[in-house]
Amino acid sequence: MLTLKQIRENPEEIIRRLQVKNFDAANLIDQVLATDKKRREIQTQTDHKQAELNQRSKDIGSLFKQGKTQEANHAKEQVSLLKDEIKQLNQSLRHTEDDLNKLLLRIPNIPHPSVPPGKGDSDNVKVRSGGNIPDLGKEALPHWELAEKYRLIDFEMGNKLTGAGFPVFTGKGAKLVRALISFFLDEAEKAGYREVLPPLMVNEASAYGTGQLPDKEVQMYQLATDPYYLIPTAEVPVTNIYRDVILNAGELPVKNTAYTPCFRREAGSYGKDVRGLNRVHQFDKVEIVQIQHPERSYDTLEEMVNHVEQLVQKLGLPYRIMRLCGGDLSFTSALTYDFEVFAAAQKKWLEVSSVSNFEAFQANRLKLRFREPGSKKTQLAHTLNGSALALPRIIAALMENFQTPEGIRIPEVLVPYTRFDILS
């Protein structure tokens, strides 16, 4: 969430810039400012009364010590009115704080000045592209047919075991998954990321920290017996490692990477785009996460984009990098680049990565701060993350683009991991 300081200092600017996200914040900001003012008034009052009570309590203590019991008892009676007042003030202070917090949670992150305006997909701006789209001819099969032909993925079996959207990888298909995970992790390690293997379930506090809650319950699977959520992305546990942490500026940037399965309900998204691996409820992903100094976070965003680009290049997939427009930008993001690869049989661009700078938006919720050497003051750090990469759509594109009459060729960089060079 945004900080009160930001809102107090530049309410007009925030309202203006949120329009790029097609979000009308005017009313909300007014309420925030009014509630904040009220809160401060109540607190000032409460503090004064509390200070008085503290003083009187001390006085009573010393009266007792001096053996002036009667005077002490008399003083005790006088204090009871003050206590009631404080109790009431505290109650209304808490209510006001709650109100304020609820308002703040409804305001999305401010988009970076470079974010193009727009409503959806078609308004995203292509930054650059690379790779060649293969000409497969009319015989080309979509990946779900190839998967069946070479017995790489069993969608029916997943349906039996769990339900729709839970594919079962088999034989060389399973090995390909494992190979991709290892390849991506090794590449991340080479780029200086520390590998983390986090829990796949998180508690409510963590889900709030990165912004999945409130309101995104529809996206996450929730346990019926315990207050835990299955993670929709490794971003949640990996970023929450730094919840309530104060780092030294010298420790920045903090770079972590994690492989995890990801679980997404994808409620309401049934239809034409869900065939095969295009949209599933459980998938594997390697995530890269950085915590960076505010002055350097946009350089870091570029660095992360370059890292992801280099991955799709090594895999030999045709790709394009899109700068998301305001309408497509997530609630928490200030700037996001999406990576799409082309699946040549379906003739579709598939989103395989999303690299974002959240600036201080998550850090504020997480209370993730850092301190400059020699300074007493703490300030909020910037958080960034990106997929590097999400597997299913990569696999779909690999299968479709590299199909030959003999089988599906494996990109050279993966062969050391798969120890076979064709899926046949």
Added chain:
RNA sequence: GGAGAAAUGGCAGAGUGGUCGAAUGCGGCGGUCUUGAAAACCGUUGUCCGCUUAUCGGCGGACCGGGGGUUCGAAUCCCUCUUUCUCCGCCA
């Protein structure tokens, strides 16, 4: 799952109703000494919020695992939750 013990500042560890944001040690930071370093010595050392302040700062409030309660007053007493440790049971 059952029985018991515990949770205090970056760490270790005192504190069982009053002046305790909290002894002491270690660590950190600054200084003296030194060619430099070490040692020694001196000083300093948490976070959040409010008021005030051009700035430095000053004043006030909150925080001793979380929440609630008793009391004029709670780190200290009570309730509750969570976590950790020991023992028993179960188990990959």
